Amino acid sequence: MRSLYFYISSILVGALFFAFARWLGNDYLFFAGYTVLQFIVLATAWNILGGYCGYVNFGSAAFFAVGAYSSVAMHKLAAGIDRYFPESLVGLAKMILPLNVPTLIILGGIMSGLIGLGTGYLTLRLRGAFFAIATLALAVVLQTLIVNWDFVGGSRGAYIIRPNEVPILGSYIQYLFLVMLVLSVVALATARIIEQSRLGYGFATIRDDELAAEACGVPTLRLKLIATTISGALMGMAGAPFPYYIGYLEPSSAFGLAYAVNSIAMPMIGGTTSWVGPLVGALLLGIIQQVATVTISSAVNLLIVGLLLVGFVIVAPKGIIGLVQDFMRERVSDGGRPTWRSRLAIFANMRPGAR
Protein backbone atom coordinates (compact mmCIF):
# COMPACT_ATOMS: atom_id res chain seq x y z
CA MET A 1 0.00 0.00 0.00
CA ARG A 2 2.88 2.34 0.90
CA SER A 3 4.45 1.70 -2.50
CA LEU A 4 1.15 2.42 -4.23
CA TYR A 5 0.95 5.79 -2.41
CA PHE A 6 4.52 6.49 -3.46
CA TYR A 7 3.93 5.79 -7.14
CA ILE A 8 0.63 7.64 -7.25
CA SER A 9 2.00 10.71 -5.46
CA SER A 10 5.19 10.74 -7.60
CA ILE A 11 3.23 10.59 -10.84
CA LEU A 12 0.72 13.15 -9.56
CA VAL A 13 3.39 15.66 -8.49
CA GLY A 14 5.26 15.23 -11.78
CA ALA A 15 2.08 15.56 -13.85
CA LEU A 16 0.98 18.66 -11.92
CA PHE A 17 4.32 20.38 -12.43
CA PHE A 18 4.34 19.47 -16.09
CA ALA A 19 0.81 20.77 -16.56
CA PHE A 20 1.61 23.97 -14.63
CA ALA A 21 4.73 24.68 -16.70
CA ARG A 22 2.80 24.08 -19.94
CA TRP A 23 0.01 26.35 -18.74
CA LEU A 24 2.54 29.12 -18.07
CA GLY A 25 3.88 28.54 -21.56
CA ASN A 26 7.43 29.39 -20.58
CA ASP A 27 10.05 27.01 -21.96
CA TYR A 28 12.63 28.26 -19.48
CA LEU A 29 10.74 26.41 -16.74
CA PHE A 30 11.39 23.20 -18.65
CA PHE A 31 15.08 24.07 -19.15
CA ALA A 32 15.53 24.81 -15.46
CA GLY A 33 13.30 21.92 -14.38
CA TYR A 34 15.31 19.48 -16.50
CA THR A 35 18.50 20.46 -14.65
CA VAL A 36 16.85 20.04 -11.25
CA LEU A 37 15.45 16.63 -12.24
CA GLN A 38 18.84 15.60 -13.60
CA PHE A 39 20.35 16.42 -10.20
CA ILE A 40 17.64 14.39 -8.45
CA VAL A 41 18.75 11.37 -10.48
CA LEU A 42 22.45 12.08 -9.89
CA ALA A 43 22.03 12.68 -6.16
CA THR A 44 19.87 9.56 -5.75
CA ALA A 45 22.41 7.51 -7.70
CA TRP A 46 25.31 8.85 -5.63
CA ASN A 47 23.40 8.11 -2.44
CA ILE A 48 22.99 4.42 -3.27
CA LEU A 49 26.74 3.97 -2.96
CA GLY A 50 27.74 6.93 -0.78
CA GLY A 51 24.76 7.12 1.57
CA TYR A 52 23.58 3.54 1.90
CA CYS A 53 26.99 1.84 1.73
CA GLY A 54 29.17 4.68 3.05
CA TYR A 55 31.51 4.66 0.03
CA VAL A 56 32.14 8.25 -1.07
CA ASN A 57 32.35 8.56 -4.84
CA PHE A 58 34.14 11.65 -6.18
CA GLY A 59 33.82 10.45 -9.76
CA SER A 60 30.12 11.07 -10.41
CA ALA A 61 31.00 13.31 -13.33
CA ALA A 62 32.81 10.42 -15.02
CA PHE A 63 29.73 8.17 -14.91
CA PHE A 64 27.55 11.04 -16.06
CA ALA A 65 29.95 11.75 -18.93
CA VAL A 66 30.06 8.10 -19.99
CA GLY A 67 26.28 8.25 -20.42
CA ALA A 68 26.51 11.53 -22.31
CA TYR A 69 29.32 10.37 -24.59
CA SER A 70 27.63 7.05 -25.34
CA SER A 71 24.77 9.15 -26.76
CA VAL A 72 27.25 11.27 -28.73
CA ALA A 73 28.87 8.12 -30.10
CA MET A 74 25.50 6.73 -31.21
CA HIS A 75 24.59 10.10 -32.74
CA LYS A 76 27.85 10.16 -34.70
CA LEU A 77 27.31 6.58 -35.83
CA ALA A 78 23.83 7.49 -37.05
CA ALA A 79 25.21 10.50 -38.91
CA GLY A 80 27.83 8.43 -40.75
CA ILE A 81 26.17 5.10 -41.37
CA ASP A 82 27.61 4.84 -44.89
CA ARG A 83 31.10 5.55 -43.60
CA TYR A 84 31.15 3.35 -40.49
CA PHE A 85 29.15 0.29 -41.53
CA PRO A 86 29.97 -2.34 -44.18
CA GLU A 87 27.61 -2.27 -47.13
CA SER A 88 25.81 -5.41 -46.03
CA LEU A 89 24.83 -3.80 -42.72
CA VAL A 90 23.94 -0.33 -43.97
CA GLY A 91 20.26 -1.22 -44.46
CA LEU A 92 19.96 -2.69 -40.99
CA ALA A 93 21.82 0.24 -39.40
CA LYS A 94 19.50 2.72 -41.15
CA MET A 95 16.54 0.87 -39.70
CA ILE A 96 17.90 1.04 -36.14
CA LEU A 97 19.67 4.41 -36.09
CA PRO A 98 19.29 7.10 -34.95
CA LEU A 99 18.20 5.78 -31.56
CA ASN A 100 15.52 7.62 -29.63
CA VAL A 101 16.31 9.22 -26.26
CA PRO A 102 14.78 6.51 -24.04
CA THR A 103 16.88 3.87 -25.81
CA LEU A 104 19.96 6.07 -25.45
CA ILE A 105 19.22 6.32 -21.73
CA ILE A 106 19.15 2.54 -21.43
CA LEU A 107 22.37 2.30 -23.44
CA GLY A 108 24.05 5.00 -21.32
CA GLY A 109 22.91 3.15 -18.21
CA ILE A 110 24.43 -0.10 -19.46
CA MET A 111 27.75 1.57 -20.36
CA SER A 112 28.02 3.41 -17.03
CA GLY A 113 26.83 0.37 -15.13
CA LEU A 114 29.66 -1.63 -16.68
CA ILE A 115 32.14 1.11 -15.77
CA GLY A 116 30.66 1.05 -12.25
CA LEU A 117 31.05 -2.70 -12.06
CA GLY A 118 34.67 -2.41 -13.23
CA THR A 119 35.36 0.36 -10.73
CA GLY A 120 33.82 -1.72 -7.96
CA TYR A 121 35.88 -4.73 -8.97
CA LEU A 122 39.14 -2.76 -9.04
CA THR A 123 38.46 -1.03 -5.72
CA LEU A 124 36.91 -3.91 -3.79
CA ARG A 125 39.52 -3.80 -1.07
CA LEU A 126 39.69 -0.01 -0.80
CA ARG A 127 37.81 1.92 1.83
CA GLY A 128 37.40 5.49 3.01
CA ALA A 129 39.72 8.07 1.51
CA PHE A 130 41.45 5.49 -0.68
CA PHE A 131 38.20 4.56 -2.40
CA ALA A 132 37.32 8.24 -2.85
CA ILE A 133 40.72 8.96 -4.43
CA ALA A 134 40.34 5.95 -6.74
CA THR A 135 37.01 7.28 -8.04
CA LEU A 136 38.58 10.69 -8.57
CA ALA A 137 41.36 9.03 -10.54
CA LEU A 138 38.75 7.23 -12.64
CA ALA A 139 37.27 10.58 -13.67
CA VAL A 140 40.69 11.88 -14.71
CA VAL A 141 41.49 8.73 -16.70
CA LEU A 142 38.13 8.75 -18.51
CA GLN A 143 38.36 12.46 -19.29
CA THR A 144 41.81 11.92 -20.79
CA LEU A 145 40.43 9.09 -22.93
CA ILE A 146 37.53 11.21 -24.17
CA VAL A 147 39.78 14.22 -24.89
CA ASN A 148 41.87 11.97 -27.12
CA TRP A 149 38.98 10.21 -28.83
CA ASP A 150 38.37 12.03 -32.10
CA PHE A 151 35.24 10.10 -33.01
CA VAL A 152 33.26 11.85 -30.26
CA GLY A 153 34.87 15.22 -30.93
CA GLY A 154 37.92 14.97 -28.67
CA SER A 155 38.85 18.21 -26.96
CA ARG A 156 36.97 20.21 -29.64
CA GLY A 157 33.65 18.84 -28.47
CA ALA A 158 30.69 17.60 -30.50
CA TYR A 159 27.58 19.31 -31.83
CA ILE A 160 24.30 17.48 -31.50
CA ILE A 161 21.60 18.86 -33.72
CA ARG A 162 18.34 17.93 -32.09
CA PRO A 163 14.92 18.08 -33.71
CA ASN A 164 12.98 21.25 -32.96
CA GLU A 165 9.74 19.47 -32.30
CA VAL A 166 8.37 16.10 -31.35
CA PRO A 167 4.91 14.71 -32.07
CA ILE A 168 2.14 15.37 -29.51
CA LEU A 169 4.21 17.47 -27.08
CA GLY A 170 5.57 19.90 -29.64
CA SER A 171 8.62 21.43 -27.99
CA TYR A 172 11.69 19.17 -27.77
CA ILE A 173 12.71 20.57 -24.39
CA GLN A 174 9.32 19.57 -23.00
CA TYR A 175 9.96 16.07 -24.31
CA LEU A 176 13.39 15.98 -22.64
CA PHE A 177 11.85 17.30 -19.43
CA LEU A 178 9.23 14.56 -19.49
CA VAL A 179 11.86 11.90 -20.11
CA MET A 180 13.94 13.18 -17.17
CA LEU A 181 10.81 13.33 -15.01
CA VAL A 182 10.14 9.66 -15.67
CA LEU A 183 13.81 8.87 -15.03
CA SER A 184 13.66 10.71 -11.70
CA VAL A 185 10.68 8.63 -10.61
CA VAL A 186 12.51 5.48 -11.72
CA ALA A 187 15.64 6.51 -9.76
CA LEU A 188 13.67 7.37 -6.61
CA ALA A 189 11.63 4.16 -6.88
CA THR A 190 14.85 2.16 -7.29
CA ALA A 191 16.36 3.79 -4.19
CA ARG A 192 13.17 3.24 -2.24
CA ILE A 193 12.89 -0.42 -3.25
CA ILE A 194 16.53 -0.97 -2.27
CA GLU A 195 15.99 0.66 1.12
CA GLN A 196 13.07 -1.57 1.98
CA SER A 197 14.73 -4.74 0.79
CA ARG A 198 17.25 -7.25 2.09
CA LEU A 199 19.75 -5.47 -0.17
CA GLY A 200 19.17 -2.18 1.68
CA TYR A 201 19.82 -3.79 5.04
CA GLY A 202 22.97 -5.33 3.61
CA PHE A 203 24.13 -1.91 2.36
CA ALA A 204 23.47 -0.43 5.82
CA THR A 205 25.66 -3.08 7.47
CA ILE A 206 28.47 -2.29 5.03
CA ARG A 207 28.19 1.37 6.00
CA ASP A 208 28.18 0.61 9.72
CA ASP A 209 30.74 -2.18 10.07
CA GLU A 210 31.98 -4.33 7.23
CA LEU A 211 33.70 -6.87 9.45
CA ALA A 212 30.58 -7.43 11.54
CA ALA A 213 28.52 -7.60 8.35
CA GLU A 214 30.70 -10.45 7.04
CA ALA A 215 30.34 -12.22 10.38
CA CYS A 216 26.55 -11.94 10.01
CA GLY A 217 26.71 -13.67 6.63
CA VAL A 218 26.42 -10.55 4.48
CA PRO A 219 28.38 -11.02 1.22
CA THR A 220 29.92 -7.55 1.41
CA LEU A 221 32.05 -7.77 -1.73
CA ARG A 222 29.11 -8.83 -3.89
CA LEU A 223 26.89 -6.13 -2.41
CA LYS A 224 29.51 -3.45 -3.08
CA LEU A 225 29.66 -4.54 -6.72
CA ILE A 226 25.87 -4.33 -6.94
CA ALA A 227 25.94 -0.83 -5.39
CA THR A 228 28.67 0.50 -7.70
CA THR A 229 26.86 -0.95 -10.73
CA ILE A 230 23.40 0.45 -9.87
CA SER A 231 24.83 3.81 -8.84
CA GLY A 232 26.98 4.06 -11.98
CA ALA A 233 24.11 2.99 -14.24
CA LEU A 234 21.73 5.63 -12.87
CA MET A 235 24.39 8.34 -13.24
CA GLY A 236 24.95 7.27 -16.85
CA MET A 237 21.22 7.35 -17.46
CA ALA A 238 21.13 10.92 -16.16
CA GLY A 239 23.91 11.83 -18.58
CA ALA A 240 22.54 10.14 -21.71
CA PRO A 241 20.02 12.84 -22.74
CA PHE A 242 22.44 15.65 -21.79
CA PRO A 243 23.95 16.15 -25.29
CA TYR A 244 20.43 16.67 -26.67
CA TYR A 245 19.70 19.15 -23.89
CA ILE A 246 22.87 21.20 -24.24
CA GLY A 247 23.36 20.87 -28.01
CA TYR A 248 27.15 21.03 -27.82
CA LEU A 249 29.13 18.67 -25.60
CA GLU A 250 32.78 19.11 -24.70
CA PRO A 251 34.82 17.16 -22.13
CA SER A 252 35.04 20.05 -19.68
CA SER A 253 31.25 20.39 -19.54
CA ALA A 254 30.50 16.66 -19.35
CA PHE A 255 33.17 16.09 -16.70
CA GLY A 256 32.32 19.37 -14.96
CA LEU A 257 33.13 19.90 -11.30
CA ALA A 258 29.50 20.90 -10.73
CA TYR A 259 28.30 17.30 -11.23
CA ALA A 260 30.81 15.80 -8.81
CA VAL A 261 30.20 18.48 -6.18
CA ASN A 262 26.43 18.63 -6.50
CA SER A 263 25.92 14.88 -6.47
CA ILE A 264 27.77 14.75 -3.14
CA ALA A 265 26.41 17.98 -1.64
CA MET A 266 22.75 17.32 -2.41
CA PRO A 267 22.43 14.04 -0.48
CA MET A 268 24.67 15.39 2.30
CA ILE A 269 22.42 18.42 2.71
CA GLY A 270 19.20 16.48 2.31
CA GLY A 271 20.23 13.46 4.38
CA THR A 272 21.86 10.25 3.22
CA THR A 273 19.92 7.32 4.62
CA SER A 274 16.52 7.80 3.08
CA TRP A 275 15.57 8.26 -0.57
CA VAL A 276 13.89 11.49 0.55
CA GLY A 277 17.25 13.08 1.46
CA PRO A 278 18.71 13.33 -2.06
CA LEU A 279 15.30 14.44 -3.36
CA VAL A 280 15.04 17.27 -0.83
CA GLY A 281 18.71 18.25 -1.28
CA ALA A 282 18.46 18.23 -5.08
CA LEU A 283 15.25 20.26 -5.07
CA LEU A 284 16.65 22.79 -2.62
CA LEU A 285 20.09 23.23 -4.15
CA GLY A 286 18.90 22.78 -7.72
CA ILE A 287 16.22 25.46 -7.42
CA ILE A 288 18.54 27.87 -5.56
CA GLN A 289 21.14 27.44 -8.30
CA GLN A 290 18.63 28.02 -11.06
CA VAL A 291 17.34 31.14 -9.35
CA ALA A 292 20.92 32.35 -8.78
CA THR A 293 21.75 31.74 -12.44
CA VAL A 294 19.02 34.09 -13.68
CA THR A 295 19.22 36.66 -10.87
CA ILE A 296 22.93 36.90 -10.00
CA SER A 297 25.27 34.80 -12.12
CA SER A 298 25.85 31.12 -12.89
CA ALA A 299 29.38 31.61 -11.54
CA VAL A 300 28.07 31.78 -7.97
CA ASN A 301 26.41 28.34 -8.15
CA LEU A 302 29.30 26.38 -6.73
CA LEU A 303 29.90 29.08 -4.12
CA ILE A 304 26.32 28.64 -2.89
CA VAL A 305 26.73 24.87 -2.81
CA GLY A 306 30.00 25.19 -0.91
CA LEU A 307 28.59 27.61 1.65
CA LEU A 308 25.48 25.51 2.22
CA LEU A 309 27.55 22.36 2.55
CA VAL A 310 29.84 23.95 5.14
CA GLY A 311 26.79 25.30 7.00
CA PHE A 312 25.02 21.94 7.06
CA VAL A 313 28.12 20.01 8.08
CA ILE A 314 28.37 22.28 11.13
CA VAL A 315 24.70 22.80 12.00
CA ALA A 316 23.02 19.62 10.75
CA PRO A 317 25.53 16.89 9.91
CA LYS A 318 22.67 14.45 9.34
CA GLY A 319 21.10 16.74 6.77
CA ILE A 320 17.58 18.13 6.61
CA ILE A 321 16.08 14.66 7.03
CA GLY A 322 18.17 14.18 10.16
CA LEU A 323 16.90 17.49 11.52
CA VAL A 324 13.26 16.55 11.19
CA GLN A 325 13.74 12.87 11.93
CA ASP A 326 13.45 12.99 15.72
CA PHE A 327 10.27 14.98 15.38
CA MET A 328 8.85 12.52 12.85
CA ARG A 329 9.99 9.45 14.77
CA GLU A 330 7.99 10.34 17.83
CA ARG A 331 5.72 7.47 18.87
CA VAL A 332 6.83 5.32 15.94
CA SER A 333 8.32 2.78 18.29
CA ASP A 334 5.75 2.93 21.07
CA GLY A 335 3.56 0.27 19.58
CA GLY A 336 0.58 2.56 20.10
CA ARG A 337 -1.78 3.86 17.46
CA PRO A 338 0.00 5.23 14.40
CA THR A 339 0.13 9.02 14.20
CA TRP A 340 0.42 11.13 11.06
CA ARG A 341 4.05 11.66 11.98
CA SER A 342 4.71 7.93 12.29
CA ARG A 343 2.90 7.32 9.00
CA LEU A 344 5.04 9.94 7.29
CA ALA A 345 8.17 8.50 8.85
CA ILE A 346 7.30 5.04 7.57
CA PHE A 347 6.50 6.41 4.11
CA ALA A 348 9.92 8.05 3.99
CA ASN A 349 11.63 4.88 5.26
CA MET A 350 12.86 6.63 8.37
CA ARG A 351 13.83 3.55 10.27
CA PRO A 352 14.63 4.06 13.94
CA GLY A 353 18.29 3.71 13.15
CA ALA A 354 18.45 5.85 10.05
CA ARG A 355 20.84 8.75 10.34
Add this chain to the structure above:
Amino acid sequence: MAEPLLQVEDLGKRFGGFVALDGINLSVQPGERVGLIGPNGSGKSTLVNCMCGTLQNESGTVRFDGHIVDGLAANKRTHRGMARSFQLPRPFVTLSVAENLRIPLLYTAHSRSGRHLTHDEIESRCHELAGLVGLAAKANKLPRDLTQVEMRKLELARAMAADPKLLIADEAMAGLSQSEVTEIVDLLIKMNERGVTIILIEHIMRAVMSFSQRLVVLVSGKKIADGPPQEVVSHPEVIGAYLGQ
Protein backbone atom coordinates in the same frame (compact mmCIF):
# COMPACT_ATOMS: atom_id res chain seq x y z
CA MET B 1 33.71 -40.75 19.20
CA ALA B 2 31.68 -38.51 16.87
CA GLU B 3 33.38 -36.67 14.07
CA PRO B 4 34.68 -33.31 15.37
CA LEU B 5 32.61 -30.25 14.45
CA LEU B 6 35.75 -28.16 14.19
CA GLN B 7 39.19 -29.48 13.48
CA VAL B 8 42.19 -27.18 13.22
CA GLU B 9 45.32 -28.87 11.95
CA ASP B 10 48.82 -27.44 12.14
CA LEU B 11 47.52 -23.88 11.71
CA GLY B 12 50.14 -21.19 11.09
CA LYS B 13 49.90 -17.42 10.69
CA ARG B 14 52.61 -14.75 10.53
CA PHE B 15 52.46 -10.96 10.55
CA GLY B 16 55.73 -10.02 8.85
CA GLY B 17 58.43 -11.53 11.02
CA PHE B 18 56.11 -12.13 13.96
CA VAL B 19 54.80 -15.66 14.32
CA ALA B 20 51.26 -15.28 15.63
CA LEU B 21 50.23 -18.92 15.33
CA ASP B 22 52.70 -21.77 15.21
CA GLY B 23 51.26 -25.15 14.26
CA ILE B 24 48.05 -25.05 16.28
CA ASN B 25 46.01 -28.25 16.51
CA LEU B 26 42.55 -28.12 18.00
CA SER B 27 39.54 -30.38 17.83
CA VAL B 28 36.06 -29.49 19.09
CA GLN B 29 33.25 -32.04 19.39
CA PRO B 30 29.60 -31.14 18.65
CA GLY B 31 27.86 -29.74 21.73
CA GLU B 32 31.12 -29.12 23.60
CA ARG B 33 31.90 -26.02 25.70
CA VAL B 34 35.56 -25.15 25.22
CA GLY B 35 37.44 -22.39 27.00
CA LEU B 36 40.40 -20.81 25.20
CA ILE B 37 42.78 -18.82 27.38
CA GLY B 38 46.19 -17.25 27.07
CA PRO B 39 48.01 -14.04 27.94
CA ASN B 40 47.63 -10.93 25.75
CA GLY B 41 49.37 -11.47 22.42
CA SER B 42 49.25 -15.25 22.70
CA GLY B 43 47.31 -15.57 19.43
CA LYS B 44 43.75 -16.25 20.68
CA SER B 45 42.08 -13.61 18.53
CA THR B 46 44.28 -14.47 15.54
CA LEU B 47 43.19 -18.09 15.90
CA VAL B 48 39.54 -17.01 16.02
CA ASN B 49 40.04 -14.75 13.00
CA CYS B 50 41.66 -17.58 11.05
CA MET B 51 38.91 -20.01 11.99
CA CYS B 52 36.16 -17.54 11.03
CA GLY B 53 37.77 -16.37 7.79
CA THR B 54 38.50 -12.79 8.84
CA LEU B 55 42.17 -13.68 8.36
CA GLN B 56 43.50 -16.37 6.04
CA ASN B 57 45.90 -18.90 7.54
CA GLU B 58 49.22 -19.39 5.78
CA SER B 59 49.65 -23.04 6.66
CA GLY B 60 47.53 -25.85 8.04
CA THR B 61 43.82 -26.38 7.57
CA VAL B 62 40.54 -25.55 9.21
CA ARG B 63 37.91 -28.25 8.81
CA PHE B 64 34.36 -27.40 9.84
CA ASP B 65 31.47 -29.83 9.84
CA GLY B 66 33.45 -32.26 7.72
CA HIS B 67 34.55 -29.72 5.09
CA ILE B 68 37.81 -27.83 4.67
CA VAL B 69 36.92 -24.13 4.84
CA ASP B 70 40.37 -22.60 4.10
CA GLY B 71 40.04 -19.76 1.62
CA LEU B 72 36.30 -19.36 2.22
CA ALA B 73 35.14 -15.81 2.93
CA ALA B 74 33.90 -15.08 6.45
CA ASN B 75 30.29 -14.71 5.31
CA LYS B 76 30.35 -18.15 3.68
CA ARG B 77 31.63 -19.72 6.90
CA THR B 78 28.76 -18.06 8.73
CA HIS B 79 26.39 -19.61 6.20
CA ARG B 80 27.86 -23.01 7.03
CA GLY B 81 27.11 -22.52 10.70
CA MET B 82 30.12 -20.80 12.25
CA ALA B 83 29.21 -17.59 14.09
CA ARG B 84 31.26 -15.28 16.24
CA SER B 85 30.99 -12.34 18.57
CA PHE B 86 33.68 -9.67 18.72
CA GLN B 87 36.07 -8.69 21.50
CA LEU B 88 34.78 -5.12 21.29
CA PRO B 89 31.06 -5.08 20.48
CA ARG B 90 30.50 -4.15 16.85
CA PRO B 91 26.78 -3.46 16.53
CA PHE B 92 25.36 -1.85 13.40
CA VAL B 93 25.07 1.56 14.98
CA THR B 94 22.44 3.03 12.69
CA LEU B 95 20.14 0.02 12.98
CA SER B 96 17.90 -0.74 15.94
CA VAL B 97 18.39 -3.78 18.17
CA ALA B 98 15.67 -5.69 16.27
CA GLU B 99 17.22 -4.73 12.93
CA ASN B 100 20.64 -5.86 14.15
CA LEU B 101 19.12 -9.28 14.85
CA ARG B 102 17.30 -9.25 11.52
CA ILE B 103 20.51 -9.09 9.44
CA PRO B 104 21.74 -12.67 9.98
CA LEU B 105 18.17 -13.92 9.57
CA LEU B 106 17.89 -12.13 6.24
CA TYR B 107 21.23 -13.31 4.96
CA THR B 108 21.85 -16.79 6.39
CA ALA B 109 18.49 -18.44 7.00
CA HIS B 110 18.13 -19.68 3.42
CA SER B 111 21.45 -21.51 3.50
CA ARG B 112 20.21 -23.65 6.42
CA SER B 113 16.53 -24.06 5.64
CA GLY B 114 16.77 -23.87 1.83
CA ARG B 115 14.41 -20.89 1.62
CA HIS B 116 14.21 -17.25 2.68
CA LEU B 117 12.16 -16.63 5.79
CA THR B 118 8.90 -14.74 5.52
CA HIS B 119 8.55 -11.33 7.15
CA ASP B 120 6.47 -12.82 9.97
CA GLU B 121 8.96 -15.62 10.59
CA ILE B 122 11.80 -13.08 10.79
CA GLU B 123 9.84 -10.88 13.19
CA SER B 124 8.95 -13.79 15.42
CA ARG B 125 12.56 -15.08 15.47
CA CYS B 126 13.86 -11.55 16.28
CA HIS B 127 11.36 -11.33 19.12
CA GLU B 128 12.39 -14.74 20.42
CA LEU B 129 16.11 -13.89 20.30
CA ALA B 130 15.61 -10.50 21.93
CA GLY B 131 13.63 -12.28 24.66
CA LEU B 132 16.34 -14.92 25.09
CA VAL B 133 18.92 -12.26 25.95
CA GLY B 134 16.52 -9.98 27.81
CA LEU B 135 16.45 -7.20 25.22
CA ALA B 136 12.79 -7.50 24.18
CA ALA B 137 11.91 -4.17 25.80
CA LYS B 138 14.70 -2.43 23.90
CA ALA B 139 14.06 -3.97 20.49
CA ASN B 140 13.46 -0.58 18.88
CA LYS B 141 16.33 1.21 20.60
CA LEU B 142 19.59 2.05 18.92
CA PRO B 143 22.77 0.33 20.16
CA ARG B 144 23.94 3.67 21.59
CA ASP B 145 21.03 3.47 24.08
CA LEU B 146 22.24 0.12 25.46
CA THR B 147 24.43 -0.49 28.51
CA GLN B 148 27.72 -2.36 28.18
CA VAL B 149 26.21 -5.69 29.24
CA GLU B 150 23.23 -5.20 26.93
CA MET B 151 25.63 -4.51 24.09
CA ARG B 152 27.39 -7.82 24.83
CA LYS B 153 24.04 -9.57 24.89
CA LEU B 154 23.11 -8.03 21.56
CA GLU B 155 26.40 -9.26 20.15
CA LEU B 156 25.66 -12.82 21.31
CA ALA B 157 22.03 -12.70 20.17
CA ARG B 158 23.10 -11.48 16.74
CA ALA B 159 25.54 -14.36 16.46
CA MET B 160 22.76 -16.74 17.54
CA ALA B 161 20.46 -15.29 14.88
CA ALA B 162 22.62 -16.98 12.26
CA ASP B 163 21.43 -20.29 13.77
CA PRO B 164 25.01 -21.48 14.24
CA LYS B 165 26.37 -24.92 14.97
CA LEU B 166 29.44 -23.30 16.50
CA LEU B 167 29.56 -19.99 18.35
CA ILE B 168 32.92 -18.40 19.06
CA ALA B 169 32.58 -15.80 21.80
CA ASP B 170 35.64 -13.57 21.84
CA GLU B 171 35.99 -12.00 25.29
CA ALA B 172 32.25 -11.59 25.69
CA MET B 173 32.66 -10.53 29.32
CA ALA B 174 35.46 -7.98 29.14
CA GLY B 175 34.72 -4.93 31.28
CA LEU B 176 31.64 -6.38 32.97
CA SER B 177 30.86 -6.54 36.70
CA GLN B 178 30.73 -9.87 38.58
CA SER B 179 26.96 -10.15 38.40
CA GLU B 180 27.01 -9.26 34.70
CA VAL B 181 29.67 -11.92 34.07
CA THR B 182 27.39 -14.48 35.74
CA GLU B 183 24.53 -13.30 33.52
CA ILE B 184 26.57 -13.81 30.36
CA VAL B 185 27.87 -17.22 31.50
CA ASP B 186 24.29 -18.34 32.19
CA LEU B 187 23.28 -17.05 28.78
CA LEU B 188 26.08 -18.96 27.06
CA ILE B 189 25.15 -22.14 28.93
CA LYS B 190 21.53 -21.63 27.84
CA MET B 191 22.70 -21.33 24.23
CA ASN B 192 24.81 -24.47 24.61
CA GLU B 193 21.78 -26.34 25.95
CA ARG B 194 20.04 -25.47 22.69
CA GLY B 195 22.67 -27.57 20.93
CA VAL B 196 25.20 -24.89 19.99
CA THR B 197 28.85 -25.77 20.41
CA ILE B 198 30.68 -22.87 22.05
CA ILE B 199 34.29 -21.76 22.18
CA LEU B 200 34.76 -19.07 24.82
CA ILE B 201 37.86 -16.88 24.68
CA GLU B 202 38.18 -15.16 28.02
CA HIS B 203 40.53 -13.69 30.59
CA ILE B 204 38.12 -13.92 33.52
CA MET B 205 39.12 -17.26 35.04
CA ARG B 206 36.01 -17.57 37.23
CA ALA B 207 33.85 -17.43 34.12
CA VAL B 208 36.08 -19.75 32.11
CA MET B 209 36.21 -22.33 34.90
CA SER B 210 32.46 -22.33 35.49
CA PHE B 211 31.65 -22.47 31.78
CA SER B 212 34.21 -24.77 30.17
CA GLN B 213 34.11 -28.53 29.91
CA ARG B 214 37.57 -28.39 28.35
CA LEU B 215 40.28 -25.78 28.50
CA VAL B 216 42.86 -24.93 25.84
CA VAL B 217 45.84 -22.68 26.61
CA LEU B 218 47.79 -20.71 24.04
CA VAL B 219 51.12 -19.01 24.73
CA SER B 220 53.17 -17.19 22.09
CA GLY B 221 51.17 -18.74 19.25
CA LYS B 222 51.57 -22.31 20.53
CA LYS B 223 49.14 -24.59 22.29
CA ILE B 224 50.66 -25.61 25.60
CA ALA B 225 47.73 -27.39 27.26
CA ASP B 226 44.41 -28.97 26.35
CA GLY B 227 42.22 -30.91 28.79
CA PRO B 228 39.78 -30.75 31.70
CA PRO B 229 39.87 -27.27 33.31
CA GLN B 230 41.04 -28.40 36.75
CA GLU B 231 43.91 -30.39 35.28
CA VAL B 232 44.95 -27.62 32.90
CA VAL B 233 45.10 -24.86 35.51
CA SER B 234 47.37 -26.98 37.67
CA HIS B 235 49.71 -27.74 34.77
CA PRO B 236 53.13 -26.25 35.71
CA GLU B 237 53.69 -24.76 32.24
CA VAL B 238 50.30 -23.02 32.33
CA ILE B 239 50.90 -21.71 35.83
CA GLY B 240 54.29 -20.37 34.79
CA ALA B 241 53.17 -18.82 31.54
CA TYR B 242 49.70 -17.57 32.24
CA LEU B 243 48.53 -17.71 35.80
CA GLY B 244 51.81 -16.42 37.17
CA GLN B 245 51.73 -18.45 40.39
